[in-house]
Amino acid sequence: MSQPHDPPTKLFTRDFLLAATANLFISMVFYLLMTSMAIYAVDRFNASDSAAGLASSAFIIGSVTARFFAGKLLVVLGRKRLMVISLCVFVLASVLYIFSDTMWLLLIVRFVHGMAFGSGNTAIATAVQAIIPPARRSEGTGYFGLSTTLSTAAGPFLAVVLAANGNYTSVFVFCTVSSASALAIALTMHMPEPPRLHAKHEGAPRRGSFIRSIISPAALPISLVLLVCGIAYSGIISFLAPFLISSSMAEAASWFFLVYAVTVLVSRLFAGRIQDRRGDNAIMYPLLVVFALGMAALAFTPSNLTVASAAALTGFGFGALMPCAQAIAVNAVPPAELGVATSTFFLMLDVGIGFGPVMLGMLIPHLGYTGMFGILAVLSALGIALYFQVHGRHARGTRPRTA
Numbered sequence: 001m002s003q004p005h006d007p008p009t010k011l012f013t014r015d016f017l018l019a020a021t022a023n024l025f026i027s028m029v030f031y032l033l034m035t036s037m038a039i040y041a042v043d044r045f046n047a048s049d050s051a052a053g054l055a056s057s058a059f060i061i062g063s064v065t066a067r068f069f070a071g072k073l074l075v076v077l078g079r080k081r082l083m084v085i086s087l088c089v090f091v092l093a094s095v096l097y098i099f100s101d102t103m104w105l106l107l108i109v110r111f112v113h114g115m116a117f118g119s120g121n122t123a124i125a126t127a128v129q130a131i132i133p134p135a136r137r138s139e140g141t142g143y144f145g146l147s148t149t150l151s152t153a154a155g156p157f158l159a160v161v162l163a164a165n166g167n168y169t170s171v172f173v174f175c176t177v178s179s180a181s182a183l184a185i186a187l188t189m190h191m192p193e194p195p196r197l198h199a200k201h202e203g204a205p206r207r208g209s210f211i212r213s214i215i216s217p218a219a220l221p222i223s224l225v226l227l228v229c230g231i232a233y234s235g236i237i238s239f240l241a242p243f244l245i246s247s248s249m250a251e252a253a254s255w256f257f258l259v260y261a262v263t264v265l266v267s268r269l270f271a272g273r274i275q276d277r278r279g280d281n282a283i284m285y286p287l288l289v290v291f292a293l294g295m296a297a298l299a300f301t302p303s304n305l306t307v308a309s310a311a312a313l314t315g316f317g318f319g320a321l322m323p324c325a326q327a328i329a330v331n332a333v334p335p336a337e338l339g340v341a342t343s344t345f346f347l348m349l350d351v352g353i354g355f356g357p358v359m360l361g362m363l364i365p366h367l368g369y370t371g372m373f374g375i376l377a378v379l380s381a382l383g384i385a386l387y388f389q390v391h392g393r394h395a396r397g398t399r400p401r402t403a
Contacts, residue, residue, distance in 0.1 A: 230352020
């Protein structure tokens with residue numbers, strides 16, 4: 001029988017489920033708008049291809065900017081206050097799309113919306129890590145991440161349905177309702193704050209304190225692995241559809257992400273448990289290898305077999321890789337530094353996914369799509385070597401930090 005002082009092990013608590021639901025709403029807004037924004041900019045403002053791309057990526061730029069300061073703001077404002085403030089701005093930005101009647105105003109709204117997403121998402125993800133029992137951190141992170149996985153399927157689908165016949169107002173209304181729902185949920189949550197938040201030693205100046213308030217040295221190594229993998233995954237998000245369309249396989253683009261989402265859902269049912277029970281390397285190496293194989297499958301002339309294989313392999317690999325790597329990042333720091341560690345992790349992921357397409361787009365005219373995916377397969381394989389160097393050779397087993 002457990003003693004009263006034993007740490008709690010219940011995972012699906014009220015606040016955990018509320019946080020996952022709020023994350024589902026804001027992530028759905030993110031993917032819905034990322035899918036429709038470039039087309040909206042062209043239809044509404046006759047934007048050029050480059051301007052339309054900027055309308056889409058301005059959100060990511062704002063998110064990356066916010067994550068530079070989110071860790072520090074978590075300490076200054078607290079998790080719940082930062083989340084509520086961010087979601088208030090998130091709701092306001094969703095409304096302002098309706099009234100943005102110039103391209104410049106749209107870009108400003110996209111940037112501010114992205115900043116609100118970056119800070120709010122960091123606050124929610126940090127709070128969840130404090131809610132999850134340390135002994136089940138990998139498993140809990142995986143389950144929480146399912147809310148993001150569901151949004152990757154629901155968001156693009158809703159974008160197509162709601163924006164039918166150019167009815168973009170319905171898209172923005174839906175985003176406003178979803179954002180307001182997330183805010184309402186946040187107001188009812190109980191969010192544990194970092195221990196000794198206002199302790200004297202935490203407020204005292206120290207060498208490198210500004211940099212350490214933005215980047216966690218302990219979480220940075222594993223976050224760099226996600227930066228590399230994020231660049232590879234950005235090739236799928238940005239260039240898979242035009243690749244398949246150019247190969248007369250337009251219908252394959254629609255079911256690729258369905259297979260991807262299903263595979264992610266399945267993998268997260270057991271990946272976290274393996275990590276919690278058998279250690280980081282027992283799951284990270286297989287996931288990295290599978291992800292590299294998935295990218296390699298796209299380097300061949302596309303067929304139903306290669307596309308389906310790529311969808312399943314990348315879904316299993318990258319989809320489960322994110323929560324497992326995040327668990328490593330937060331386990332590397334004490335509870336008081338969860339905010340900076342979480343911010344560092346998502347900052348590197350955002351940089352990879354947000355700015356990867358800019359570099360990859362330069363390769364396509366010279367290498368073609370298959371050549372580009374071949375480069376990404378090599379990059380994914382290098383991610384395995386990077387993981388070994390920064391963490392794998394030191395990891396003996398998962399031992400969550402509880403103090």
